[in-house]
Amino acid sequence: MRDLAAGVRLAVTTLTVFPLRAGRVDRGVAAVAMAAAPAVGALLGVAVAVVLAAGRAAGAPGQLAAALAVAAGALLTRGMHLDGLADTVDALGSYRSSGAALEIMKKPDIGPFGVAAIALTLLVQAGALAGAGAGAVVVAWTAGRLGVPLACRRGVPAARPEGLGALVAGTVPAPVAAAAVVLVATAAVWAVPGRPWQGPAAVAAASLAALLLVRHAVRRFGGVTGDVIGAAVETATTVALIGLALG
Numbered sequence: 001m002r003d004l005a006a007g008v009r010l011a012v013t014t015l016t017v018f019p020l021r022a023g024r025v026d027r028g029v030a031a032v033a034m035a036a037a038p039a040v041g042a043l044l045g046v047a048v049a050v051v052l053a054a055g056r057a058a059g060a061p062g063q064l065a066a067a068l069a070v071a072a073g074a075l076l077t078r079g080m081h082l083d084g085l086a087d088t089v090d091a092l093g094s095y096r097s098s099g100a101a102l103e104i105m106k107k108p109d110i111g112p113f114g115v116a117a118i119a120l121t122l123l124v125q126a127g128a129l130a131g132a133g134a135g136a137v138v139v140a141w142t143a144g145r146l147g148v149p150l151a152c153r154r155g156v157p158a159a160r161p162e163g164l165g166a167l168v169a170g171t172v173p174a175p176v177a178a179a180a181v182v183l184v185a186t187a188a189v190w191a192v193p194g195r196p197w198q199g200p201a202a203v204a205a206a207s208l209a210a211l212l213l214v215r216h217a218v219r220r221f222g223g224v225t226g227d228v229i230g231a232a233v234e235t236a237t238t239v240a241l242i243g244l245a246l247g
Contacts, residue, residue, distance in 0.1 A: 007032020014164075015040045015145065017078050031171035034152040038180050041145030045138035048073045052129060052137060066129035070122055073141065084230020085121060086114030088217065091227075098222050102159060105227050121238055128241035136199070136244040139191040142184050143203045144237025147210035149177040151232045156214060157223035164226030181207045191244055202243025206236040 006023035010033035013020050023029070051072040055065030074082060091101040093113035104111075110118075129137065149172040158169035181203065188199030210232040217228040 003028050003032050008036055011036040011040050015077065015080075015148070016044065017076050025167075027167065027171050030152075030168045031173075034148050034168050034172050035176050035180065037145040037148035038142050038184055041142040042138055044073060044076055044145075045141030047076055048141060049134040049137040052132070053134065062130040063126065066126045066132075069129055069137070070126045073125075074122075081230035081233040082118050082121070083110075084227035085234040086110045086118050087227040088213075088231035089117040090114040092216070092220060098159070098220060102221055102225070105225060121234055124238055125241055128238075128245040132241070132245060133191075133193070135191045135193075136241075139184070139188045139199055139203065140206075140237055140240040140244055143188070143206040143240035144233050146177075146181055146184060146203070146207050147213075147232030147236040148229055149180050150207060150210045151214045151224050151229045153177040156218060159217075159221040159223035159225045159228070165224050165228070168226075168229070169224050192247075195247065198244065198247065202240045205243045206240035209239040210236040 002024070006025070006029040009020040009023050010025060010029055012018055014033060015037055048069045052065055052069035055068045056062070060068070087105045087107075087110070090111040090113045091104045093111070094101055094104050096104065128140075132140075152168045152170065152172045153174045153176075154170045154172065155174065156170055158166040160166055185200040185203040188203045189196045191199030191202070213232050213235050214224060214228065217224055217231075221228070
């Protein structure tokens, strides 16, 4: 129970802007925190859906309400996952060796690949949210956080011996990560009214996108980092939103 409570606190503190009192932090607690990431994503999705609904109720055009909702989502996570996406894309786009690519990730600046990745991701997310219902928003943000346990599942190494990646890499049992995907996909049946298949399909596509990104990162960098995990979150969220917006 102590691991559970500490893990929930770590998940909220790491994945959102809300700081909770720090507790014990070790790989056991990290395993709970990374497995709990989709639940934190669901709460973030509710907050984003509220902002979207408030914008529409205030008479804002659909694209403006969607842009405000996406901005709220970024603020609630300190833009951390977007930063991870930018750093990961910059490193991948450099075509350098693993060591040199990891050094690019550590730099505080953002290169042209990273800037383009952030801009395009926010543009696609806002476009997909323009016509989305509340259920689709919650499912998308929950599905996005499936990227966390999938990136941290056992068998996936850390790219560095230090940092967030070293703490959380390989902590989540593969069956737990798989169960999270199944649970979210099942709940997503209600995401798109009249299309019970669309939500689960979007969750499956988001999970596959996260897995492919992590696999590519392991091949290029030798493992995952905190930036790669953030990139998996943004990639999965964006793919889920696209899948939920189609049709």
